[in-house]
Amino acid sequence: MYRILVVDDMLVNRKLMKKVLKDSIDDIGFLDAEDGFQAIEVLEQEDVHLVILDLMMPGKDGYEVLEDMKKHPQFMDIPVIVNSAVNDMESIKKTLEMGAMDYFTKPITPEQMKVIIPLKANNALKFYEQKKELKEKNTRMKNELKIASLLQCSLFRNEENQEKMSIYQRYMACDELGGDLFDYVETKDRSWFMIADITGHGVAASMVASMLKVVFNHAIASNHQPSGVLSEINLTFCNLMAENTSLCFSVFVGKLEDDTVTYSNAGHPYPFIIREDVEEWEALKSNGFLIGLFDDVDYEDHTISMKHGEGILHFTDGLFEHSSNPEESKSHTSVMEHARLLDSTALKDPEKFLDQLLASFGKTDKKMLDDDIAIMYLIRK
Numbered sequence: 310m311y312r313i314l315v316v317d318d319m320l321v322n323r324k325l326m327k328k329v330l331k332d333s334i335d336d337i338g339f340l341d342a343e344d345g346f347q348a349i350e351v352l353e354q355e356d357v358h359l360v361i362l363d364l365m366m367p368g369k370d371g372y373e374v375l376e377d378m379k380k381h382p383q384f385m386d387i388p389v390i391v392n393s394a395v396n397d398m399e400s401i402k403k404t405l406e407m408g409a410m411d412y413f414t415k416p417i418t419p420e421q422m423k424v425i426i427p428l429k430a431n432n433a434l435k436f437y438e439q440k441k442e443l444k445e446k447n448t449r450m451k452n453e454l455k456i457a458s459l460l461q462c463s464l465f466r467n468e469e470n471q472e473k474m475s476i477y478q479r480y481m482a483c484d485e486l487g488g489d490l491f492d493y494v495e496t497k498d499r500s501w502f503m504i505a506d507i508t509g510h511g512v513a514a515s516m517v518a519s520m521l522k523v524v525f526n527h528a529i530a531s532n533h534q535p536s537g538v539l540s541e542i543n544l545t546f547c548n549l550m551a552e553n554t555s556l557c558f559s560v561f562v563g564k565l566e567d568d569t570v571t572y573s574n575a576g577h578p579y580p581f582i583i584r585e586d587v588e589e590w591e592a593l594k595s596n597g598f599l600i601g602l603f604d605d606v607d608y609e610d611h612t613i614s615m616k617h618g619e620g621i622l623h624f625t626d627g628l629f630e631h632s633s634n635p636e637e638s639k640s641h642t643s644v645m646e647h648a649r650l651l652d653s654t655a656l657k658d659p660e661k662f663l664d665q666l667l668a669s670f671g672k673t674d675k676k677m678l679d680d681d682i683a684i685m686y687l688i689r690k
Contacts, residue, residue, distance in 0.1 A: 311434050314351055316342040316374065317363040317392070325417065326361055326392065326426075333427030334434075345369025349377060352384050359433050362409075364393040364400070372407070379408040386440055388433040392417075410436070473500045473565060477659040477686040479667060481627075481675050488514025488558075489625045489683035492522055494529060500565040501529045501538075504623040504685055505600075506577065507558045517556070520549070525562075535562040535573035536608040539597065543575065547604035557601035561623060563593070565689065570615045573608045575600050578641035580623040582613060583656070587649050592642070593621070620659075620688040622648065627680035628670055639670075659686055 313330060315323045327339045340355055342348040344366045351357065360378070364371035371391065378384040388410040393400070396414040404412055411429050413421060476493055488507030493500065503525050507514040521542070528541040539562055550556045559577035563570055570582075574595035581592045597608045615621070622644070629639045647669045648662075655662040663684055667673055672682055 310336050310338050311358045312338045312340060312356060313359045313361060313430070314340040314342060314348065314355075314357045315361045316345070316348040316366070316371070317361075318343050318366040319363075322363070322392075322415070329417070329422045329426050330430055333423075334431055345371065345374040348374050352378070352387070357384075357387055358437050359430060360387060360389045361430070362389050362391050362393075364391060364395050364404070372404070375404060375407050375409060386437065386444070388437050390429055390433055471495055471500075471690075473690060474502075475659070475688045475690060477663060477688070479663050479682065479684040481667075481672070481678060481682040483627070483675070483678035483681055488518055489627065489681040490518040490521055491623060491683050491685040492525055493685070493687065494526060496529075498566065501525075501562070502565075502621075502623070502685070502687060503538075503560060503562045504577065504580070504625065504683060505558055505560040506625040506627075506681075506683070508556060517546075517558070521546075521558075521560070534610050535564055535571055536610045538562045539573050539575050539600070539608040540606070543598075543600045543606055543608075544604055546601050550601060557599040560600050561593075563621070565615065568614055568616065569612050570621070571610050571612050573597065573610050575608060578624065578626055578629075578644075580621050581645050582615065583620040583622060583648070584616075585618070590645060590649065592645065615689055617689050620686055623683075623685040623687070625681065625683045627678065627682040628667070628672060628684065630680060659688065662686070 311334070315326050317323045317326070323341055331337060340351050340357065342351050346369045348360070348362070362371045362374060371393065375389055378387065378389065389408065391404045391409045391412040392415065394415040401412050410433050413426065413429065417426065471493070473495055474493070478491065480489065489505065490507065491502070491504040493502045505518070505521055507517045507521070524542050524545050525538070528538040532538045532541060539560060542560060546556070560575045561572065561577035561580060563572040572593050572595060575597045576599040579592040579594050581590055583590055593611070593613060595609060595611050598606045624644055626641065629641060629643050648666055651662065651665045651669065655665050663686060666684070672678065
């Protein structure tokens, strides 16, 4: 049942309004208030779906009631229709600007009684129900996204005590859920690592990232080289997403075995190896088609030596690009340039190094991001 609060200091006006609405709207109940103070008391004690509000009342007038309602979280969404003898445009404009949904003047004409007032009230009640339902759905969605975000965080390893490499990472999603992913897996005789950038953000990108983690772990169990891992990932997603040809994403896969890093790339920004002498830093250059474009793609393997104490810095393009302002975007090569210019002591402290790197690109405030950022820094023990 809808409940309408009629606020007017004149009993005859309240009775007339209730009669007009009762004859036109089904399943309706009424509450009365003689002044603004009573109106607020009723709102605090009862479930109200619509307020019909007079402006000129003793004590607390309609303007004050409207102001109080729109400031109060519990009442602010309740629609208010002003019914007043005040008919100048300034008063009408003021109440609408304060948040009233509609306005009509006294005395009530026969046409208003039969058509206009019931129509306005019915529209206001439907609006309130729709807005209430939308807020409830939004609240449920936010709660579900929080849970999903916590689950997504579990995809990222934060284990520095691996046998072969120490892992340092940063992950910043521009929405509740992100589409970037990295992973590190050690087996008996080798280490596998991967970083990916899924197209888009939100739930869909997060689900693809979750699937990718599973596919990656399956692929490294049956392939000896990164190129084979990428081929299996590509074929799997081409088959899974056969009806959605717009899905594609970049992946970089590497493997450390003895003193050699073997790597292959599917359209991802080049990571680079960090050595003691900054002049010896070099990008792990390798090109290949994005995952999901073609189902018969071959990927190439490349190798590079890696000594104890040296590191590989992986990152996604959210670090150096600005989607909303392309003029401020930089290329992936700028990451190495920025890293070389950091405080020399930062390299001895990986956590400090990553924080300074983010700061050098102005990417420290999650609220200001327009793309996800993932960074994985692996240092060979």
